[in-house]
Amino acid sequence: MKKNIVYALIFLWGLSINAQTKIYVSPKGNDNGSGEIKSPLRTIQSAIEKSRKMQGAVVIELLEGNYHVNKTIEVNREDLTIKSYNRQKVSVSGDMVIPVNKAIKIKDKQILSRIDKALVDKIYEIDFGKMGISIERIHAVGFGRASKEGWSELVVNGEPLKMSRWPNDSMEPIGKVLVSGNEKDKETGNLPVFKFDTDRPKRWEKADEVWLSGYFGYGYADDMIPVKKINYQDSTFHMADFTNYQFNSGKPFLQWFAVNLLEEIDTPGEYAIDAKAQKIYFMPKGEIKELRLLTLKAPLFAIENCKNVLVKGLTIENSRGIGVYIENAHNAVVDSCTIRNLGSAGVSMGKGNIPNDNKKLHNMANAGAQISREIGGMAGALYANPVLNRQAGTNNGVSNSYIYDTGAGGVILSGGDRLTLERGNSFVENCQIHDFNRIEKSYRPAVWIDGVGNRVTRCDIFNAPSMAIIFHGNEQVIEYCKITNVCTEIDDQGAIYYGRDPSERGNIIRYNYFKEISPRHSVMATYHDDLACDGKVYGNIYYKAGSKPVMIGGGKDNHYYNNIFINSPYAIHLDNRGNNWGKFMTVKGAIVDQRLNLVNYTQPPYSTAYPELVNYWKEGAEMSLRNVFNGNLFVNIKNVIHGESSMGEFYNNWDTPNDPGFVDINDPLKGFKEDAEVFKKIKDFPKLPFDKIGCTLKKK
Incomplete structure (x- = not known):
């Protein structure tokens, strides 16, 4: 009898321990409660603190409702899951x-x-x-x-x-520029002045403030700055601040529009x-x-210095800052969440930077020190120091999630070490990311990638004035994505973009679908800018994908094969800029030399991983070499090559004005017929995995 009682007690003790691996939270709960489902806690942070006193993995279950927070939820306990209870609707917000x-x-x-x-x-x-x-x-x-x-x-x-804004869905051309705001003007404090050719500003005479946004100097660089005064007699705007470059006029993308006017x-x-x-x-x-x-400036969640964390099934929304920040974490995953209505990025991995001088613009030496829980001058810091380790961690990711209506990009994906080529293995997978530039536009993409060995897989990315994906680093993979209606405003940018660092090698862009990218300005789908090297690009579909779907700007060792190009003015641009206008980049001591030396390119691991790099200077840094195009299909392309065809090696390609055998030529993702002509015209043309391209989530 006593033995049975002991066994019963052990069994009940085991049940008690098992029950305590879960903590329940409800907006109607009390932080003095037990955390059991009948006595839930009220705040997520109190549940995290309670979990520290418990052994093993812990699951925090959030009951239905809105969790309003006024400071960051700090997640720094290992083996922790924060999830919606039974898929109930749970909102975590930084609002009032x-x-x-x-x-x-x-x-x-x-x-x-x-x-x-x-x-x-x-x-x-x-x-x-x-x-x-x-x-x-x-x-x-x-x-x-x-x-x-x-x-x-x-x-x-x-x-x-x-x-x-005015105009609502267009922009006005910049008129004659009277004071450009160039470097000399910046030194003397001579603020920009330019003419306008419309009567609309007369409506704004009673406004305390007028702000102008647009593309003032170059088509890839938007800006938004205040107006000091409007002179209605000579129709001039007198600006209250400088823009990053200077004001120019005369090109179709140099335009302005007014914002924030009653x-x-x-x-x-x-x-x-x-x-x-x-x-x-x-x-x-x-x-x-x-x-x-929206009130909270700091991230809603900060996952830091821990491993094995899962945030699942939540709506993370309505805040001025970042949705989820991840630093020095391993196996931290945001899954099946909706991330929306934020003033900054949806998810940001790795430290940002605080500029030394906020008055200095586009000064990469102004990057400043690293800082946690902010983005700041991170882009400039990486430009100044491309091997900067942003301390994101490894195997972190965002999966099966919706990210939209964010102010400054979707996901900043980071991991790995460029000096050692240690892989980050972090990812964005099966996500819908759209309308992600409500506040900041240029260089705030759906996914920003840096480090080594990270990937973006099966994502739908759409509706953006600028780029879909920017990447830096090595061995990054972008695959099975559907990219539509991006680069809608800009000039001289690409849906996928990288460049100006020949040591960034081993990157793969495969099995993506680029659709309906405007050819209005100079816009590309895949852009290898300023001597970018060693991109492997294969199995992609470029359907009405910009004015020049592919841009190779003077680089080496880029390989395009088994891609499909449909209905574009051109397919491929090639140039030898390192030997002409871009020669300033390839002289000794300049940016190419600096970046190669940063990674010790003649020594392992770079010399063994990328043997072509060892002879970069011997064979001519300025030379565009070994850019190969084979097994590609060109359908209804007016001119396959734009620029200098001698900069590429072409074989086993097929250029045709006719249907090469699509099931539906207006929907290339339906694939080819079994007896399609393409299989006869291009030797060993593969059956591409059309069915795997794109996100499996339903559109919201």
């Missing part, structure tokens, strides 16, 4: 709920005089000053500037508002911030059912 009755019709006659009479009854105001809530004004954003958290934005009925709220879903009055004006889309103000 604003009572709907605080949105009122405008009564101030001076304010009403600035609005089109037909729209007076459609525009609301919220006076945050009266509520004792401080709201942040907009700030300059653009190419070369440090990435910051977003300003105070309003989410109405679950959707973030968009800043008012006078230009004319479309449902638009808003303008009046920071001086501490008010936000907006035009809702229909009835206002819910209002949330």
